Amino acid sequence: MPRLDVRITTNLPATVVTFSKSERLEKAVHFKEISLSGGLLTGLPADPKTQFSIILKLPSQEYIEFAGEQVKSCHGNSIVKFFFPDKKAMTSLWLYLSGLSIKQEACPYCGQGLTGKNESCSICGQSLMFMDDSYLDKHLLATFSERVQTRLNKLDAGFIKRVLSLLDTEIMDLPDQDCKEEFVGTAPSLLEVFSMIRRAATTDMNILILGESGTGKELTAQAIHEKSLRKDKPFIVVNCAAIPEGLLEAELFGYEKGAFTGAYATKKGRFELANGGSIFLDEIGDLPQGLQAKLLRFLEDRMVERVGGKSGTKVDIRIIAATNCDLEAMVGNSCFRKDLFFRLNSFTIKLPPLRERGDDKVILANYFFKKFCKGKHTSLIGFSDSTLKAISDYDWPGNVRELVNKVRRGLVMATGEYIEPVDMELNHKPHSAATVKIQPDAQRQKIYDVMMQNGFVVAHAAKALQVSRPTMYSLIKKFDISVPG
Ligand SMILES: Nc1ncnc2c1ncn2[C@@H]1O[C@H](COP(=O)(O)OP(=O)(O)OP(=O)(O)O)[C@@H](O)[C@H]1O
Ligand SMILES: [Mg+2]
Numbered sequence: 001m002p003r004l005d006v007r008i009t010t011n012l013p014a015t016v017v018t019f020s021k022s023e024r025l026e027k028a029v030h031f032k033e034i035s036l037s038g039g040l041l042t043g044l045p046a047d048p049k050t051q052f053s054i055i056l057k058l059p060s061q062e063y064i065e066f067a068g069e070q071v072k073s074c075h076g077n078s079i080v081k082f083f084f085p086d087k088k089a090m091t092s093l094w095l096y097l098s099g100l101s102i103k104q105e106a107c108p109y110c111g112q113g114l115t116g117k118n119e120s121c122s123i124c125g126q127s128l129m130f131m132d133d134s135y136l137d138k139h140l141l142a143t144f145s146e147r148v149q150t151r152l153n154k155l156d157a158g159f160i161k162r163v164l165s166l167l168d169t170e171i172m173d174l175p176d177q178d179c180k181e182e183f184v185g186t187a188p189s190l191l192e193v194f195s196m197i198r199r200a201a202t203t204d205m206n207i208l209i210l211g212e213s214g215t216g217k218e219l220t221a222q223a224i225h226e227k228s229l230r231k232d233k234p235f236i237v238v239n240c241a242a243i244p245e246g247l248l249e250a251e252l253f254g255y256e257k258g259a260f261t262g263a264y265a266t267k268k269g270r271f272e273l274a275n276g277g278s279i280f281l282d283e284i285g286d287l288p289q290g291l292q293a294k295l296l297r298f299l300e301d302r303m304v305e306r307v308g309g310k311s312g313t314k315v316d317i318r319i320i321a322a323t324n325c326d327l328e329a330m331v332g333n334s335c336f337r338k339d340l341f342f343r344l345n346s347f348t349i350k351l352p353p354l355r356e357r358g359d360d361k362v363i364l365a366n367y368f369f370k371k372f373c374k375g376k377h378t379s380l381i382g383f384s385d386s387t388l389k390a391i392s393d394y395d396w397p398g399n400v401r402e403l404v405n406k407v408r409r410g411l412v413m414a415t416g417e418y419i420e421p422v423d424m425e426l427n428h429k430p431h432s433a434a435t436v437k438i439q440p441d442a443q444r445q446k447i448y449d450v451m452m453q454n455g456f457v458v459a460h461a462a463k464a465l466q467v468s469r470p471t472m473y474s475l476i477k478k479f480d481i482s483v484p485g
Contacts, residue, residue: 004143006130007035008100016044016068017053031056036140038071038081046073051229053202054082058096062223064089067202067229086198091136096482097130098130156485183219184367188355193220196349201227206299208284208344209322213352213402213463214454217322220349221280224320233277235269241283241459249291250307253298259308271304273314278318282346285336295339319344324463354396354403364389364400368407369419380411384418390426394460398453398464405455444479451481 011029028396029043044050045069054068067083084090113123120127129135185191200207201224209217225235243251250259254269255272270279282288287295298304300321303312321344330336346372354361369382383391387410396402406426410419421427441445447465452461462472 002145004100004109006036006097006139007033008097008104008108009033010100013055014041014046014057015055018050019054030033031078034093036082036090036097038068038079041080042076042127044070044073044078044080046078051204051267053199054080056093058092060092060096062092064092065199065202065274066090078482094136098135100401101128101130104160138426140259164418173348176363182367183216183223184361184364185357187352187360189352190357190360193349193351196394197219197223198227200224200347202229202350203347204318205346206319206321206326206344207281207346207428208348209320209351210327211322212353212399213324213460214399215324215351215353216400217283217324217351218280220324220351221278221320221457223417225278225280226320228278230277230318232244234274235278235280236274237280237282241286243426245288245359248288249294252291253294253304254306254309256306256308263308266306269304269306271298271317272313274317275315276317281319281321284321285327287336289335289337296337299340299343318476354399359392361394361396361403362389364403365407368404369411372408372411378411379417380414380419381417383410383421384420384439387419387421387424387426388480390421390424394426398460399456401460403455405452444481447475447479448481 010031011032012034014029016027016029018027027043027255029041029376031039031041033040050070052068052070053065055063055065057063066089068080069083070078070080072079091471101108105114107121107124107126107128109126110121110124113121120130127139135306166273182195185194197220207221207224209220211217221237222235225231238252240248250263250267250269252269254272256268257263257266272475280293301312301443302314304315305312327336327341329339331338354364365383365388369380373380389405398405406424407419410424413423414420415423447461451458451461451462454464458472458476459469467474467475
């Protein structure tokens, strides 16, 4: 049976990058054979199932980086399979492969038929028109459908759905139907974030995401998980600030039956539930001191010890943490453990605030406008020129979340064809979080505005106003503010 991929014999140098206890290790290797789906390498230690990053320097002087996994090794050679983070890296490798394929005398699929000027191989029938612009797309689709066909009777519906989604997003460049949110941005600082996400995703390092409220920390954590080899395994979110201190340990580590009053049955914690996947520890700055020590122990040995348990269970998870607190300052005043900070901080991604993202403010506003209008009958055309200017000039203390809410408001309030500044409440300067002081006689409108900017999430509004959550609840009660819809 012919191969499904063009495979060429070569002597291509590459670098394999692994991470051990957050230390980056590089090893020079050589590809003896390479295709789009994998290759035969020399120079790797015989350690099957190892995952790593592969950096290839192509003869065009272009560097491409993607993830790989060692499938098998024998006699100093290793068979590895590739995972591409995006179509760009795959296309670059294809340009290299196709350039060499046309020079080969034998068909690079079956190794028997002659290439010459033939359009297709006389033995296996595969197309040999490698330099045709659409070759890669056509060939990959044919390859995928053939692979799916041969496995069809072994696949369940969920798996078929994932394969289809992969075809759409990775090869056809269509938006992923399952993907709830798109990550939009063109500002250089955000492009740098995207590049860090791609680099971080291929490793197993702990990631710390920093950024003001509403800048996209959760979106970043999701993107890292979805671009990693763990993407088909669970992505578990734990908001350390939202779970009462007394319950957090049991929630994270689980508990044994009878560990405390009310523990009627043994329950797995979120670390165990995330096994094989990633856990997102949001608002890590709010983790109580006692749990900081337990988390540190877990990060060191990856053993989950349930509350009331006598032994631990080993789990394999990637840790992503996020906060909008100044963790370094918290370390300085002993509110956060220094050793835990360094453990979590192996790789830091800092999200820029929206006010520093230049044209992205308008790009995002247009993106959300189109997204919210999709499939709805509306006579609205878009934002007026003065609204676009107001969007650019506004300070956006609530960042992207506030922008989302203001666009929603604009859609509801606009009466003409265009959304005007007043419809989005952009005709006055925002109240900077630092300058708002809640006085007993504060205007109801002021509280309402902040709630609105923060999507009526009490914890976020409280943070924006720099008051505690209980204070926020009493203000909401006092001014009788209810959540719309
Ligand atoms: N670049 C972006 N493109 C599209 N949507 C975005 C972007 N950044 C943020 N959002 C959207 O803004 C909202 C807030 O994002 P997210 O929850 O990730 O922020 P956060 O930093 O975790 O906020 P918080 O600190 O308040 O928890 C979400 O609805 C998210 O989908
Ligand atoms: Mg968040």
